[in-house]
Amino acid sequence: MTTALPFLAAPRTHAPLQIASDALGLPILRSSDGTSYNVVRGVPIFVNSDSGDAGHDTTHRAAEFEEMYQSLSEPWKYSGRMAEVLRHEFVSALAPSVCPAPEWVLDLGCSVGQLSAHLGKHFPRIASLDVSATAVWKAQEYCTSMNTRSNATEFAFVVGSATELPFASESFSLVVASDGLFGWELSEAAQKEVVSEIVRVLKPGGVAIFTDYLGHKKFDRLFRLIDQSPLRRESTEYLHDRLWYQMESWFHLIQNTSFAKAILRNRPLALGLRGIARLLGARASKHVCVVARKEAR
Numbered sequence: 001m002t003t004a005l006p007f008l009a010a011p012r013t014h015a016p017l018q019i020a021s022d023a024l025g026l027p028i029l030r031s032s033d034g035t036s037y038n039v040v041r042g043v044p045i046f047v048n049s050d051s052g053d054a055g056h057d058t059t060h061r062a063a064e065f066e067e068m069y070q071s072l073s074e075p076w077k078y079s080g081r082m083a084e085v086l087r088h089e090f091v092s093a094l095a096p097s098v099c100p101a102p103e104w105v106l107d108l109g110c111s112v113g114q115l116s117a118h119l120g121k122h123f124p125r126i127a128s129l130d131v132s133a134t135a136v137w138k139a140q141e142y143c144t145s146m147n148t149r150s151n152a153t154e155f156a157f158v159v160g161s162a163t164e165l166p167f168a169s170e171s172f173s174l175v176v177a178s179d180g181l182f183g184w185e186l187s188e189a190a191q192k193e194v195v196s197e198i199v200r201v202l203k204p205g206g207v208a209i210f211t212d213y214l215g216h217k218k219f220d221r222l223f224r225l226i227d228q229s230p231l232r233r234e235s236t237e238y239l240h241d242r243l244w245y246q247m248e249s250w251f252h253l254i255q256n257t258s259f260a261k262a263i264l265r266n267r268p269l270a271l272g273l274r275g276i277a278r279l280l281g282a283r284a285s286k287h288v289c290v291v292a293r294k295e296a297r
């Protein structure tokens with residue numbers, strides 16, 4: 001990182017950041033109030049997920065997610081589970097239809113970068129944030145290797161928490177929080193902080209896309225969180241993936257066999273199950289997706 005990204009700001013204070021060097025000559029970001037943040041492998045770090053103390057912080061549970069990424073190469077095995085691949089494709093195809101030309105897209109909780117890479121096929125600049133540094137470095141490697149567009153996508157990676165975003169207010173026209181508000185294992189108060197942080201960093205008229213794995217009886221939890229904020233729900237989509245997850249549960253005990261892996265990775269099968277589930281309506285969805293907009297000035 002040779003120049004500070006235009007939207008970076010100190011978490012909580014939102015003070016502007018300048019690039020500087022520490023006593024060893026390593027790059028850091030320094031805020032106008034004197035706080036400094038490390039930059040490792042070109043990635044600014046706003047959460048210390050390695051510190052034992054972070055494990056006691058119930059606001060963002062950084063240490064727990066970091067540990068998961070250090071011990072497992074791909075914690076949710078998304079790349080081998082076709083319902084998740086279809087979900088990433090669904091969100092990244094929906095995004096340009098609700099926000100056609102954002103300068104930067106913010107992908108919150110980017111994990112190892114699969115959704116960011118999909119978004120990069122549709123948009124020229126993607127900022128990806130996760131609370132785990134290991135996840136972000138994996139995402140950086142993955143998105144760089146997948147970046148095959150002739151007009152290459154610009155990716156920026158940040159280690160930080162969605163509960164206290166290290167970004168200036170009104171920086172983004174599109175924020176994606178995909179598995180997501182409920183997948184981050186936050187208290188209800190922290191979920192509300194995330195929504196208000198998303199509202200803060202959205203430009204007036206900007207759009208947030210939320211997805212979560214909840215099941216139809218709990219979809220209203222997500223609707224309520226959004227309705228309690230200044231965001232206005234514009235549309236709700238159901239991913240019709242319940243039959244696929246039902247099928248996955250049958251293979252749980254033999255999930256590491258090549259037969260089960262082939263079934264879970266089978267695209268025509270996943271599309272077929274989605275087609276049947278669509279006939280059954282919202283009840284046949286585990287995932288819900290909400291598009292919500294901040295009022296234009």
Ligand SMILES: C[S@@+](CC[C@H](N)C(=O)[O-])C[C@H]1O[C@@H](n2cnc3c(N)ncnc32)[C@H](O)[C@@H]1O
Pocket residue numbers: 059060061065066076078108109110111112115129130131132135160161162163177178179180183184185
């Ligand atoms: C279930 S994965 C979802 C990954 C991806 N967004 C997707 O849709 O496939 C949740 C990710 O959110 C990250 N995460 C958890 N708490 C977070 C927080 N407070 N702020 C930012 N990311 C967080 C986790 O480290 C994990 O990588």
